[in-house]
Amino acid sequence: MEAGKRKVSVNVNGEGRSAEVEARQLLVHYLRDELHLTGTHIGCDTSQCGACTVLLNGEAVKSCTVLAVQAQGGEVTTVEGLGNREQLHPIQQGFWEKHGLQCGFCTPGVMMAVVSLLEDNPNPTEEEIREGLEGVICRCTGYQYIVSAVQHAIQLIAQAKSEEVHMGGGS
Numbered sequence: 001m002e003a004g005k006r007k008v009s010v011n012v013n014g015e016g017r018s019a020e021v022e023a024r025q026l027l028v029h030y031l032r033d034e035l036h037l038t039g040t041h042i043g044c045d046t047s048q049c050g051a052c053t054v055l056l057n058g059e060a061v062k063s064c065t066v067l068a069v070q071a072q073g074g075e076v077t078t079v080e081g082l083g084n085r086e087q088l089h090p091i092q093q094g095f096w097e098k099h100g101l102q103c104g105f106c107t108p109g110v111m112m113a114v115v116s117l118l119e120d121n122p123n124p125t126e127e128e129i130r131e132g133l134e135g136v137i138c139r140c141t142g143y144q145y146i147v148s149a150v151q152h153a154i155q156l157i158a159q160a161k162s163e164e165v166h167m168g169g170g171s
């Protein structure tokens with residue numbers, strides 16, 4: 001290993017990944033530059049925009065405020081871990097169907113913040129949704145479409161759960 005570098009091994013989106021990094025490398029750069037997971041965006045250099053939000057051990061964090069070495073041995077979920085083109089996650093589906101994005105730059109961070117919000121509070125009020133997303137700045141939508149998308153995602157999740165129960169009951 002090169003002098004000054006450290007090996008960082010992290011479970012990212014369910015897959016073990018490792019890379020040698022500088023001790024001061026930020027998690028966001030580890031994800032984008034070493035693992036090529038470029039869905040996590042960098043929108044500022046002041047830790048304010050939230051575009052870089054990912055889940056670290058289940059908690060939403062701004063990945064530009066965490067060192068890669070701090071994630072050693074942990075679990076990271078990025079937007080790439082939510083769903084895919086064939087099978088969108090209900091939150092992605094909600095944003096798609098309710099136009100929760102315009103330029104889309106903030107969207108990966110917003111969606112990861114929504115995942116965390118709904119884990120803590122599966123049925124938030126509009127005010128709680130707005131509060132829960134305070135850490136992520138969107139310059140395009142005025143937030144109303146984001147709120148509608150989240151409310152729609154909540155319905156989709158409830159619908160999927162009731163279908164699951166229904167199918168389970170019939171077996």
Ligand code: FES
Binds near residue numbers: 043
């Ligand atoms: S890039 Fe803006 S908060 Fe991380």
Ligand code: FES
Binds near residue numbers: 102141
């Ligand atoms: S959709 Fe453009 S910044 Fe949010």
